[in-house]
Amino acid sequence: MSRRGAAVQLGGDTFPLEVGVAKRTVFHARGLTRTYRVGDVEVQALRGIDLELAAGEFVVILGPSGSGKSTLLNILGGLDAPTSGTVRFEDHDLTGADARALTQYRREHVGFVFQFYNLIPSLTALENVALATELAHGDPHARAAQDPAEALRLVGMGDRLDHFPSQLSGGEQQRVAIARAVVKKPDVLLCDEPTGALDFETGKLVLDALRRANRELGTLTVVITHNAGISAMADRTLRLRSGRIVDESRNASPVEPAALNW
Amino acid sequence: MRLLDRKARRDLWHLRGPVLAIALVVACGIASWVALRSMYHHLRAAQATYYRAYRFGDAFVQVRRAPAEAARALAALPGVAAVETRAVGQVVLDVPGLAEPATVRLVGLPTDRALTLNRLAVRRGRLLAAGASDEALLSEGFAEANGLVVGDSVGAVLGGRWRSLRVVGIALTPEAVYEIRPGDLFPDNRRYGTLWTDAATAEAAFGLAGAWNDASLALAPGASEPAVLAAVDRLLARYGTAGAYGRSRHVSHRFLSDEIEENRTYSRLLPAVFLGVAAFLLHLVLGRLVASQREQLGMLKAYGASDATLIRHVAWLAAVPALLGAALGVGFGIWAAYGFAGIYAEFFRFPGIAFAPRYGVVATAVLVTLPAAAAGGLAALRRVARLAPAEAMRPEPPTRFAHARLERWLTAPFGAVGRMTVRGLLRRPLRAAAATLGMALGVSLVVVGTFTYEAIGWMRRVQFTLAMRDDIAVQFESPQGEAVLAEMRRLPGVLAAEPVRAVAARLLHDGRVRDAAVMVPAPEPALRRAVDRRGRVLPAPTSGALVSRWIVDALALRQGDTLRAALLVGRRDTVSLRVAETVDDLIGAGVWVADAEYRALLGGDLVTGVALRVDPAARGAIYARLKRLPDVQSVAVRGATLENFDGLVERSFGVTLLMLGAFAGALMLGVVYNTVRLALAERGRELASLRVLGFTHPEVARILLGEQAVLATAALPVGIGLGALMAWGLVQAASREAFRLPFVLGWPTMSRAAMLLLGTFLAAAILAWVRLGRLDLVAVLKTRE
Incomplete structure (x- = not known):
């Protein structure tokens, strides 16, 4: 297992970046490309990405629309496969895995937070979270999940357990979604524009919930956004443009979400 | 635009x-x-x-024998516009190409004038020539079924003498649009039809020279039918009548x-x-x-x-x-x-x-x-x-859900997936109910269709394996003494012969009228038995009469009541019978009395027919003999009747059943397909989110189809109930003198309905499975509904 925290590719050369505290690397991606064919048009979403992500990190991936950040997230989450290159999650090779193996991978290791929350409208907050533990239940590989109510308290939703999504505000729904994502103690939490549909104050509450989950559970958290303001709370920020990582910066003293401004 | x-x-x-x-x-x-x-x-x-x-x-009336003056008196009754009288009866006919004897209704025709009523539509050939006593006309259905054409000959014993009749015409009559042998369940054109001869030949055949036994009447415009019928009955009382009736009982x-x-x-x-x-x-x-x-x-x-x-x-x-x-x-x-x-x-x-x-x-x-x-x-x-x-x-806000007492109670035993199902159903109870009803209606159509088939199968079993166990049933023109049995047993190939004692009667009670047969059940082991709708063999009553429920209901009788029976044969014109018990039977309508009571009522033996069991090898010879026996009015061959019955059921009900099945299938498929598709459309994003969260393809399919499965499961008993209700309605509507449909809802009916529902559900499930396989997991991360 590599001791390097990350590597970044600039202009075709790879620069290994040493980090002070050696953390266990969970994701290894090498030479990732992804080409879509939309009708008669070929779209190169990713043009060669090398990436390593370590356990417990809070990583923000910034980039404008069409920069390939969602594609990268989908590949990390086992929803999409690269056209070339390899991705490994610990000892799982995601590149050659079939749909069944990817489902199992998502089930055991990944938590997702969506831009539009994607809660099940017919289940209460508590039940939406319990759904994720129900999935892990009976799965021999699953670790002991958190108590769903505990997960909701972690995101500050301890008093809304019995509410249906239609009875919650957008920010509240997103915090339930975060509780749902972290309740099974995933290795990685993938968040796609988690504050994209929220106002400033509500967005900060949601980010606070993410930060707490990251700190208290030690979950590797990857947030993709085009809101540069969020990068102030990250351990590391990657910038994507046209399918390439164009910049990478480390943040020695991340700020608390409450202090963010954008 | x-x-x-x-x-x-x-x-x-x-x-x-x-x-x-x-x-x-x-x-x-x-x-x-x-x-x-x-x-x-x-x-x-x-x-x-x-x-x-x-x-x-x-209006129509039958008498034992009435003179020509009686016809003129009928025509003079107020309200009567026209009268046509004639000699009518049944005879056995030898038809070339048909081994067994056929039975025909022989009707006398005037050859010197046109008919005033019940005119014939001559389809081929011509009407009878004046005075041509060897000419005959045949009804079209009978001629076609037997391949008879103008110029062919048929033979019959008429008035004790073998007569060969030349077919000069093929005709139709408004009297026999539906041509069925009395007592049969279905028409059998090959073995029953109408034969017209000149009046003298018909009169001679039934010993009615110069007299008549059947009249048809046309009413004057505005005349009251009940009044005319009553006047006719009064006028004909002394000629032995079973009572006049209108078209409604024709x-x-x-x-x-x-x-x-x-x-x-x-x-x-x-x-x-x-x-x-x-x-x-x-x-x-x-x-x-x-x-x-x-x-x-x-x-x-x-x-x-x-x-x-x-x-x-x-x-x-x-x-x-x-x-x-x-x-x-x-x-x-x-x-x-x-x-x-x-x-x-x-x-x-x-x-x-x-x-x-x-x-x-x-x-x-x-x-x-x-x-x-x-x-x-x-x-x-x-x-x-x-x-x-x-x-x-x-964007549309999330679908509204809220707790309710019933909802809490219903969802309590379930996990998250079960709760999604229950709440989905409770949120749109009307839609769920309508979808269930739609599927249930499909089920009910299958139930009604299959029920008819099953009911007819049950009737067939009761009639042809439990009640009628003879090979050949012979009916005589006039009642015979016991000696006729010995005569029948002597015929080569006859293994057993049993007397049939059954006389046609018009039953009267409380101003109501019904036609039925007064019969004596034969002692066991009998070839012809009285059987109720459950297939139980009825023993002979010791005193009083066993009466079909049909008659009991129609005449508003109660146990112990006395009814009057007008008879066309025997010593007396009317007799009284006490209702001892009611019989729930399916076919025909009858009154059963003890042998001694029958003899006492009618005077003498009065054997009206015989039921025979015969050696299959000797059938041909026996048929030939029966064709030439005098006094034989009708011969019914069980095997042929059964074959005709099965053929008709297959041809007519088979098509109906197939169409009902197709219609029911379309109905169920329409409902199941559309509700599953709708669920896919409404919940596609939700299910895709679950897939992203790690639910497997089968797991989300289970969530999607769970609701549909609950609805389909509910539709089955509802549909069977609805179908049973419709079947019950059909039983009531199809309750007739000739037969009552039994209300039997067995496994064939229910399993067929269940299979069709399951089939459509599986078809929709396959569709859902394929669509769920194509869910765009990436799109749900980005798109709102």
Whole structure:
């Protein structure tokens, strides 16, 4: 297992970046490309990405629309496969895995937070979270999940357990979604524009919930956004443009979400 | 708005699956309307035209023997416009090419004048020549079934003498549109028909020289039928009459009129069921369309599209499946009507009245689809009208759910997936109920169809394996003494012979009248037994009479009551019988009395027939002998009757069952397919989110189909219940003197309904499975609904 925290590719050369505290690397991606064919048009979403992500990190991936950040997230989450290159999650090779193996991978290791929350409208907050533990239940590989109510308290939703999504505000729904994502103690939490549909104050509450989950559970958290303001709370920020990582910066003293401004 | 029309066309193409499914349901409704309504008009018009053109009688009466003066007296009665009298009876006929003896109704015809009533429609050849006593006419159905043509000869023992008769014509009569041997369940054209000879020959055959035993009457316009019937009875009392009756109790007229009425009833019921379900499906599909196009419609309003324009746009989407279904239904309905007309031509014989589609029926078919389409589209159109442009541009809030006491109680035992199912159902209880009802109606159609088949199978078992166990039943022209049994047993090949003691009687009680046979059950082990609807063999009563429930109900009798029976044979004209017990039987209507009581009532042995068991190898010889026996009125061969019965059931009910099955399938598929598709559309994003969270393909399929499975499971008992109710209605409606349908709902019926429902559910499940495999997991991360 590599001791390097990350590597970044600039202009075709790879620069290994040493980090002070050696953390266990969970994701290894090498030479990732992804080409879509939309009708008669070929779209190169990713043009060669090398990436390593370590356990417990809070990583923000910034980039404008069409920069390939969602594609990268989908590949990390086992929803999409690269056209070339390899991705490994610990000892799982995601590149050659079939749909069944990817489902199992998502089930055991990944938590997702969506831009539009994607809660099940017919289940209460508590039940939406319990759904994720129900999935892990009976799965021999699953670790002991958190108590769903505990997960909701972690995101500050301890008093809304019995509410249906239609009875919650957008920010509240997103915090339930975060509780749902972290309740099974995933290795990685993938968040796609988690504050994209929220106002400033509500967005900060949601980010606070993410930060707490990251700190208290030690979950590797990857947030993709085009809101540069969020990068102030990250351990590391990657910038994507046209399918390439164009910049990478480390943040020695991340700020608390409450202090963010954008 | 040409571009909007283009959008409508593309939306329709996108929705082609549901549109087609709805069109099929509409088509079933319209096809049943067109086919049944056409049959109703066709049969009714054919009946009316035929009766009028050939002067079918209004009232009828049979007597033992009446002189010519009595006919003149009848004609002089007030209210009587015309009278036709003749000699009528049954004889056994030798038909070339038919091994067993046929039975015909022999009717005497005047050769010196035209008939005033019940005129013959000569289809081939000519009428009888004056004084040609060796000429005969045959009814068309009988001639065709036996391949007889003008110039062929048939033979019969008439008046104790073997006579060969030359067929000079083939004819139809309004008296026998439905030509059935008395006591039979179905017509058997090969073995029963009508034979016309000149009056003298017929009179001689029944010992009626110069006299008559059958009269038909035409009533004067405005005459009261009951008054005329009563006057006729008074006038003919001394000639031994079983009582005059109107058309309503004329066998052929009754069967035809019942069939016409049945067509009318079903032509209203079936389209209502199908169009109701179609309206519900349209409501679902358009509701979904408007919900998913909120933003498009809002944008169009924001750009200045008027409510009227958008309503017209959505109304088009409602009209297309309705009109497509109507067009399909009209086509299929006309095709089916020709098919029905072909089947009816076998049962009901009309001269030269061919079926032709009616434009009025087709036009009303299209007219009735429009209200169904309007009902289905109404909610969607209202939503379009109410949509505020700004509101429409915002994303739809999450579907509203809230706790309720019932909901808490119902969801308590389940995990998250179970709760999703229960809440999904509770949130739209009306939709769930309507979907269940739609599927249940499909189930009920299968139940009714299969029930008819099962009921007929049960009747067949009761009649042909439990009640009738003889090979050949012989009926005599006039009652015989016991000696005839010994004579029959002496015939080579006869293994057993049993007397049949059964006389036709008109039963009277409390001013009500019914025809039935007064019979003596033979001692066990009998060839002919009295059997109730459960197949139990009835023992002979020790005193009093066993009476069919049919008669008990029709005459408003109670146990211990006494009824009067007017007899056409025997010592006395009327006898009294005490009702000892009621028999719940299926076929015919009878009164059973003890042997001693029968002898006491009628005086003497009065053997009216014999039931024979014969050596199969000797059948030919026995048939030949029976054809030449004097006094034999009718011969019934069990094997042939059974073969005819099975053939008719196969040809007529087979088609009906197949069509009902197809219609039920279309109904269930329409409901299941559309509800599953709707669920996929409404919950696709939710299910894709679950897939992203790590749910497997089978797990999300289980969530999606769970609700549908609950509805289908509920639909099965509801449908069987509805079907049982309809079957019960059918049993009541089809309750006739000749037979009562038994109410039997067995495994074949229920399992067939369940299989069809399961089949459609599986088809929808496969569709759902394939669609769930194609869920775009990436898109849900980015898109809002």
